[in-house]
Amino acid sequence: MKAFAQLFAAIDQSTRTSVKTAALADYFRSASEEDRLWTIALFSGRRPKRAVTTTQLREWAAERAGLPLWLVEESYPVVGDLAETIALILPPPDAPSDHSLSHWINLLVDLSQAGQDARKAQILTAWDGLDETGRFLFNKLITGGFRIGVSRKLMTRALAQATGQDEAALALRLMGDWTPQTTTWQTLIAAPDPQADDSRPYPFYLAYQLDSAPEELGAPEDWQAEWKWDGIRGQLVLRGGTHHVWSRGEELMTDRFPEFARVPDFLPPGHVFDGEIVAWDGAHPLPFNALQKRIGRKTVPKKLLKDAPVILLAYDLLEADGQDIRDRPFAERRARLDALLADLPPDAPLRPSPPIRFDDWEALADTRATAREQRAEGLMLKRRAAPYLAGRKKGDWWKWKLDPLSVDAVMIYAQQGHGRRANLFTDFTFAAWNGNELVPFTKAYSGLTDAEFNEITNWVRRNTLQRFGPVRQVKPELVFEIAFEGIQPSPRHKSGLALRFPRMARWRRDKPAQEANTLDDLKAMLAAYGA
């Protein structure tokens, strides 16, 4: 673990990308193949199966440190990270050891087969053999969410530096359904001609938000517009007679969406589609909450399949007849996509997302204004001559979203954040007036500056009315403009509605609480924009 702990320290101690990349590249050159593979896995969101619960971790750590559990629980929100809290309270190690990263991970892998008592004994022994940083990393392996300032992109770049391979080619190799238990360094990285497995998706190309006027993009004829759907970005991979469905987060969703099992009946193998998975009423997308009911389900009950069937609104073709065509111009890929899908039956779970014709930017702006009626969030603009790139790159793909809806709401509860925001009140609950009563209707966490969060944190301390565990009820005084992308009915909430992507657009210091919006205002918005 020492080498990995040193790598972590080097990454953690710098805010510069070049320093982090160099440290990671050095590690890839010197670590064992198994450690390298696990490092790649960790930094691309793959981790060993959780062997113990966080509740057990807290209890065992409290016992080992000789502290009551409540004191550990009280310390956790201050630190903001459970893995770190435990590392900080444990007594110094009894028997320092220097096992490799893979050793500890394999221990955790084996642990998931072990009995309860054996698990506890193994974890306590591990803690006794690791120093503070080592314990923190070991705990992180258990609790997951291995975010330590290394993006997948940065990791891939470092790997490219260390191996001399092309970054884009590596990004492709790292996609898909592998774990260090199912592959080797040789197969995944070093083999000269990797036999791409049939399920492997391509790295997604991600658009930037358009903040300037579209006129600045140049001539309208160089661009194509499409609706920006409010669904899940997905890739449908048809190879070797089977199909695979991937989310943007590289999660395999094939079983979640059985509708796509019919696609190989209509289309030949060797094709990969990029598009938006939406719940579909036969003519239009259903609101996002219909799709949401599907997302959590690994197996789908029949009724739900009938109430919220999904389709892929395809807008790009990445592979055709077994050839990677991502370097061809978008206009050509799109033409091949349309030709391929032209003869599909109307009930096929795959349709082209319709292109929007426009002659000038002004006319397109008028079209964009009607997006909510189309159940879209706005428009996508794509440069006709552009290849399909990997990751978020500026220049060829833009999302031109509708201006968000907004209301002014009163903050009534506050809670401390986690991680970087530990010790700061950053998570707020907002309410609207219903007569003389304030009815909570949304939470929001983002949109303010660190300086504003500091100021509000001090305010919360002085204006706490009551505490409910970590949550504080505060004087209903501060008003914030809450921006959001959509509004839906929600019987689960007291307000009867739920917002999509709520965030704090600004702190309305000018507004007294009495002048915040009412529940009736929100209901009017629900009637106008909710489905």
Added chain:
Amino acid sequence: MSAAVLTFTDKGIYCPAGDFYIDPWRPVPRALITHGHADHARPGHGAYLASAAAASVIRLRLGDIALDTVRFGEKRLLGGATVSFHPAGHIPGSAQIRVEVGGEIWVVSGDYKLAPDGLCETFEPVRCHAFITECTFGLPVFSWRPQQEIAAEINAWWAGNAAEGRASILGAYSLGKAQRLLALLDPAIGPILTHGAVENTNAVLRAQGYALPETKHATPDLDVKAHPGAMVIAPPSALGSAWARRFGPASTGMASGWMRLRGVRRRRGADRGFVLSDHADWDELHMAIRETGAEKIFVTHGYTEIFARWLATQGYDAQVVPTEFGGEEDSTPETGEDAA
């Protein structure tokens, strides 16, 4: 048991027998001051009493005030109370204040740390019946490593930066932390430059006889290029400012007890966080409390509710000092210049 030696009022800690306040936060006729940090030594009081060692710094910060001083350990009769000041080890000149009324002894800790730092007067345990203690770092996650290990880390960081042609800019509060760091630096590595706020305090403390290495005030006309590989000591607010950018390529660091927490380290946006505090850590708080022999403990400044609850489970009669802000129990790295 006799009447309370000290009471807690909306102006601060008050001694009815002696008619004085300790570190009050609103103007009062007579104030006893533990040390010069802004949340303890405030302007506007009628008369001040402080330790002789803290006087110059308090004058530097509060100007021309009616300030009387006593030596550490010297007894002074104020009305029906006998008071004395004892080293707290927090910053140069900082004191605990002992108040005795009719044989009942109460001690106000002010801010303190136990481990000697080589610069300020070492904390002196004072036996008492009631102890009013700070608990800025009163959670078990806070424990400090020995100062010499942190000093070695800082000097290695400085030497590494100097070798790569970078300046090292270390953020530290201008009174206390800055001078403690100066005393830990190895001047053989390179020149030491200071921000004006730090240099003012240096001058006062040097005149008092505290041993600090040679420093150079980084005035606007200072030729930065003539001082390659310098260590720059500046208040945290100067980090990332135009003032800091004049030093060219630089690595930034922060030295504070809060640097124990990764979330805080990252939020500060400095390259390095050094865990160096002028407050007692979890174990030191317990040691200090034990050595007073007190059974009655009042906690203030920090995670007060949690710490008081914990002390109660350890058999103490522990209470939270009611303060101006209703619940300062989660004092954070963002509040107060000496919350470090």
